[in-house]
Amino acid sequence: MNGQQQSMLLQSASSFPPPKGTKLSYGTAGFRADASILQSTVFRIGILAALRSLKTGGAVIGLMITASHNKVSDNGVKIADPSGGMLTQDWEPFADSIANAPDPESLIQLINEFATKENIPLDGAKAATVLLGRDTRPSGESLVNAAKQGICSVVGAVATDMGILTTPQLHWMVRARNKGLKASELDYFEQLSSSFRCLIDLIPKKSGGDNNNNPIGKLIVDCANGVGGQKLQVLKEKLNGLLHLEIRNSGESGGILNEGVGADYVQKEKVPPQGFGSADVGIRCASLDGDADRLVYFSVISSNGKNKINLVDGDKILSLFALFIKDQLSILLSSVKNDEYQPRVGVVQTAYANGASTKYLGQLGLEVIFTPTGVKYLHGKAEEYDIGIYFEANGHGTILFSDRFLNWLEEDRKNEPSSTAKEKQNAVKRLWAVSRLINQAVGDALSGLLLVEAILQHMGWSVDKWNQLYHDLPSRQLKVKVADRSAVVTTYAETSVVKPPGIQEAINATTEKYPQGRCFVRPSGTEDVVRVYAEASTQEAADELAASVAKLVDQFLGLPASS
Numbered sequence: 294m295n296g297q298q299q300s301m302l303l304q305s306a307s308s309f310p311p312p313k314g315t316k317l318s319y320g321t322a323g324f325r326a327d328a329s330i331l332q333s334t335v336f337r338i339g340i341l342a343a344l345r346s347l348k349t350g351g352a353v354i355g356l357m358i359t360a361s362h363n364k365v366s367d368n369g370v371k372i373a374d375p376s377g378g379m380l381t382q383d384w385e386p387f388a389d390s391i392a393n394a395p396d397p398e399s400l401i402q403l404i405n406e407f408a409t410k411e412n413i414p415l416d417g418a419k420a421a422t423v424l425l426g427r428d429t430r431p432s433g434e435s436l437v438n439a440a441k442q443g444i445c446s447v448v449g450a451v452a453t454d455m456g457i458l459t460t461p462q463l464h465w466m467v468r469a470r471n472k473g474l475k476a477s478e479l480d481y482f483e484q485l486s487s488s489f490r491c492l493i494d495l496i497p498k499k500s501g502g503d504n505n506n507n508p509i510g511k512l513i514v515d516c517a518n519g520v521g522g523q524k525l526q527v528l529k530e531k532l533n534g535l536l537h538l539e540i541r542n543s544g545e546s547g548g549i550l551n552e553g554v555g556a557d558y559v560q561k562e563k564v565p566p567q568g569f570g571s572a573d574v575g576i577r578c579a580s581l582d583g584d585a586d587r588l589v590y591f592s593v594i595s596s597n598g599k600n601k602i603n604l605v606d607g608d609k610i611l612s613l614f615a616l617f618i619k620d621q622l623s624i625l626l627s628s629v630k631n632d633e634y635q636p637r638v639g640v641v642q643t644a645y646a647n648g649a650s651t652k653y654l655g656q657l658g659l660e661v662i663f664t665p666t667g668v669k670y671l672h673g674k675a676e677e678y679d680i681g682i683y684f685e686a687n688g689h690g691t692i693l694f695s696d697r698f699l700n701w702l703e704e705d706r707k708n709e710p711s712s713t714a715k716e717k718q719n720a721v722k723r724l725w726a727v728s729r730l731i732n733q734a735v736g737d738a739l740s741g742l743l744l745v746e747a748i749l750q751h752m753g754w755s756v757d758k759w760n761q762l763y764h765d766l767p768s769r770q771l772k773v774k775v776a777d778r779s780a781v782v783t784t785y786a787e788t789s790v791v792k793p794p795g796i797q798e799a800i801n802a803t804t805e806k807y808p809q810g811r812c813f814v815r816p817s818g819t820e821d822v823v824r825v826y827a828e829a830s831t832q833e834a835a836d837e838l839a840a841s842v843a844k845l846v847d848q849f850l851g852l853p854a855s856s
């Protein structure tokens with residue numbers, strides 16, 4: 294590092310002292326904490342983003358300020374790599390160590406050592422670009438400024454503030470920029486709306502049917518009082534009546550971000566979000582989370598004056614997508630000889646996937662693979678396939694298409710003789726449109742929502758019909774506060790605990806008592822808790838199993854009794 298670089302870093306770092314007595318960790322999806330203690334972390338991750346751009350030959354890197362579904366007073370920061378995916382995991386230890394460096398001198402020493410090890414040019418001769426985005430949290434603006442100062446203290450680095458965005462929009466832009474494609478926010482909306490339109494136009498016309506006359510009625514979307522509300526409004530206008538959409542909890546008329554609203558709340562509590570009630574019975578509803586990268590559907594049911602929901606979670610979105618892709622592929626492959634290219638389809642889930650969904654996907658003849666929790670793991674696995682479909686039960690996921698598959702599709706499209714059955718040509722066009730509609734960088738609630746809507750219209754299915762693809766096994770999730778959650782170490786995609794010793798045997802002994810029982814525990818990577826997940830043949834049994842195992846967690850790891 295030359296003298297100019299060193300003095301720039303020293304000077305700016307001294308304005309961002311780290312919080313005392315807090316150890317921060319990159320976690321499942323970046324750093325998250327109370328916004329008041331994040332200035333220093335975000336400044337330092339700004340430096341990391343600039344270094345990452347230098348390391349990748351000047352590629353555009355994304356830096357997003359969000360704490361997703363967490364409460365409004367929290368915030369966080371995460372990095373998008375040049376592909377638009379999550380920051381490479383090899384850099385997470387460096388992120389942890391710079392975030393926790395006690396003073397500017399040790400920060401600079403860590404940067405120096407890392408730059409030498411990674412061969413990162415710190416002589417100011419190379420340019421670096423970082424795109425910044427933030428959600429609607431009030432703390433976002435000042436944290437973006439901290440990030441800018443971090444980025445600009447690396448000589449040659451430029452920060453471009455893209456303003457308020459959903460997390461997936463920023464990832465999409467990073468990917469598009471690095472591929473030399475159109476990459477503005479307007480381009481994002483254009484691409485989503487035109488590919489949606491294309492899928493609707495390709496719906497087989499029933500006799501006398503009219504595709505512009507949506508047969509499945511309106512959709513009401515709960516936007517978690519977050520950024521998704523304003524972005525969905527833009528999309529709605531672009532779609533120009535093609536989708537009958539009502540936007541609620543947009544955050545524009547009061548209402549607190551993620552408080553009693555949003556995909557995380559709806560999926561975990563299994564209740565309607567605020568602003569939904571008995572008047573919505575029979576209508577298709579959906580919820581986005583605070584930064585619009587998660588999506589779940591539901592319908593309100595009213596019994597004995599109480600409102601509940603039928604939840605259609607990420608597993609069911611995954612199943613709907615998998616079914617549609619499989620159908621289109623089989624139309625396409627009907628005349629392909631066995632020795633020709635056969636695209637491999639992989640479906641990726643985590644241990645939180647409902648057991649009934651895994652069984653259903655297996656029955657469809659699909660290859661199902663499990664990874665640990667966190668999109669970085671699922672996405673990496675899905676990339677190994679020609680078509681990789683991944684979803685977390687909470688509604689975060691997407692479909693990845695390999696370049697090889699898309700090239701083949703394009704070839705196939707070009708070479709299709711005019712005598713080919715129309716339906717085969719349409720299957721090619723549909724798969725092509727899906728690859729443009731569904732975000733190739735990361736799970737995206739807005740693009741996912743449009744794909745669900747297009748497929749439901751294609752099938753002519755109501756939300757209830759979709760929900761009947763299979764019946765979820767009753768499940769329960771609980772959180773347990775413990776003294777030190779890092780004392781829990783797991784293996785086998787987080788389904789088995791290896792530390793502390795003895796707890797897994799106790800969990801197994803409890804689980805065995807319940808028909809169709811399945812239960813696992815793991816430390817959360819975004820909250821200071823240990824999570825318990827249980828499934829069983831009845832709701833009472835799932836609740837009881839979860840409660841018993843939560844008790845075990847407390848016995849083995851609980852908080853010291855207060856004196």
Ligand SMILES: CC(=O)N[C@H]1[C@@H](OP(=O)(O)O)O[C@H](CO)[C@@H](O)[C@@H]1O
Nearest residue numbers: 321322667668685687817818819820
């Ligand atoms: C059970 C659950 O929903 N876990 C979520 C949650 O991670 P935890 O490590 O479980 O806190 O937040 C992650 C980031 O949004 C998401 O990827 C993950 O699925």
Ligand SMILES: [Mg+2]
Nearest residue numbers: 361582584586
């Ligand atoms: Mg989110």
